Amino acid sequence: MPKFRNIIVTGGAGFIGSNFVRYIVANHPEVAHITVLDKLTYAGNPANLAGLPKEKVQLVVGDICDQDLVDQLVQKADAVVNYAAESHNDNSLIDPAPFIQTNIVGTTVLINACRKYDVRYHHISTDEVYGDLPLRENLPGHGDGPGEKFTPDAPYRPSSPYSASKASSDMLVRAWVRSFGLRATISNCSNNYGPYQHIEKFIPRQITNILSGIRPKLYGTGKNVRDWIHTSDHSRAVWQILTAGKIGETYLIGADGEKNNQEVLALILELMGQPGDAYDHVKDRPGHDLRYAIDATKLRTELGWRPMITDFRQGLQQTINWYSTHQDWWRDEKAAVEARYRQNGQ
Ligand code: NAD
Ligand code: DAU
Numbered sequence: 001m002p003k004f005r006n007i008i009v010t011g012g013a014g015f016i017g018s019n020f021v022r023y024i025v026a027n028h029p030e031v032a033h034i035t036v037l038d039k040l041t042y043a044g045n046p047a048n049l050a051g052l053p054k055e056k057v058q059l060v061v062g063d064i065c066d067q068d069l070v071d072q073l074v075q076k077a078d079a080v081v082n083y084a085a086e087s088h089n090d091n092s093l094i095d096p097a098p099f100i101q102t103n104i105v106g107t108t109v110l111i112n113a114c115r116k117y118d119v120r121y122h123h124i125s126t127d128e129v130y131g132d133l134p135l136r137e138n139l140p141g142h143g144d145g146p147g148e149k150f151t152p153d154a155p156y157r158p159s160s161p162y163s164a165s166k167a168s169s170d171m172l173v174r175a176w177v178r179s180f181g182l183r184a185t186i187s188n189c190s191n192n193y194g195p196y197q198h199i200e201k202f203i204p205r206q207i208t209n210i211l212s213g214i215r216p217k218l219y220g221t222g223k224n225v226r227d228w229i230h231t232s233d234h235s236r237a238v239w240q241i242l243t244a245g246k247i248g249e250t251y252l253i254g255a256d257g258e259k260n261n262q263e264v265l266a267l268i269l270e271l272m273g274q275p276g277d278a279y280d281h282v283k284d285r286p287g288h289d290l291r292y293a294i295d296a297t298k299l300r301t302e303l304g305w306r307p308m309i310t311d312f313r314q315g316l317q318q319t320i321n322w323y324s325t326h327q328d329w330w331r332d333e334k335a336a337v338e339a340r341y342r343q344n345g346q
Contacts, residue, residue, distance in 0.1 A: 006077045007078065008035045010083055011044070014198075015196050019232060034057045036060065080121050081242060085102055089162045123170065190292055207272070210269075225261075
């Protein structure tokens, strides 16, 4: 197993990247130094790294598209794990430009630097590159037959500007591996939930709506299915792939957590003591993917990974508790986020 002493975590002040940084600090003392390279967009927050030892974790505020800065940092590192991205589908439907810039151009800058200095690269991607699947009830194997979940070699058919930009970045990484010998792996994960997720996203939006006296908002019918995984299980999987994964390979990360949006909202309402019908149906997302489902067999069998948080109700309760007790973390942004959604009819 390779030993990484100096790791760069791009986007490490965001939701999932900051979880990975906290995971390394808590579990891998052999890592001497973590450089978080983060532009601190609306989604990045230095508070997500609060309490971590300053001698070990350094935040560099900067853009992954800045080749000089990236070169300067990468030449001193053993590995780069790239979480930096524009990550919200709804935003990509309003303005795709920053998605193209950060997700495609930024990835290219990083892999060029890793190629130049022969540094190990891990690319964080999404299951959305595979498009969507029919609902289980419309499938012969009821969702468990061959081809009824995403597998690593499923065809790419992204639906939104966000997922198309992530698909492009995956393709670039694969090309750099094959053409230039880049030492890289890719992981495509399903929907994450847990503390520190930006309140524009489905679960924290509904929790903070209820805490603010606003009715939760369900897009369209609410039958769309997402495959939920706790962000801490995602971080453990990424570490496993970084340290034991095979160069050039793609690993899918998922915890068999399929639920439709209506079911998730019903559980949030119940856990927060609200009536089951205390929500609004709003305009659907254009091109809204119907169902995601991950087949994580490769990760489980080849790398021995298993999710630890398998009780969604319990994970959701803990997430609700976190947003309830960390209102200073999200309160200031709530009105602006909701005003933006209202403008869009959502
Ligand atoms: P996030 O929006 O919470 O965080 C993104 C971080 O990247 C922020 O800190 C932001 O400031 C930073 N950033 C944005 N542009 C940058 C740039 N040009 N240079 C440097 N930093 C920049 O996103 P997230 O939900 O934590 O997602 C992280 C990664 O995981 C993304 O690549 C996303 O595609 C992927 N992913 C997310 C999920 C999910 O459910 N959220 C699931 C699978 C994969
Ligand atoms: O599958 C992985 C992806 O999961 C990641 O690549 C993305 O970065 C991440 O944002 C997430 O994408 P989704 O579009 O699935 O997540 P979001 O939280 O935006 O929406 C989840 C579902 O909830 C989706 O079907 C849309 C619906 N929704 C969303 C919001 C914000 C609602 O019904 N109401 C809402 O208010």
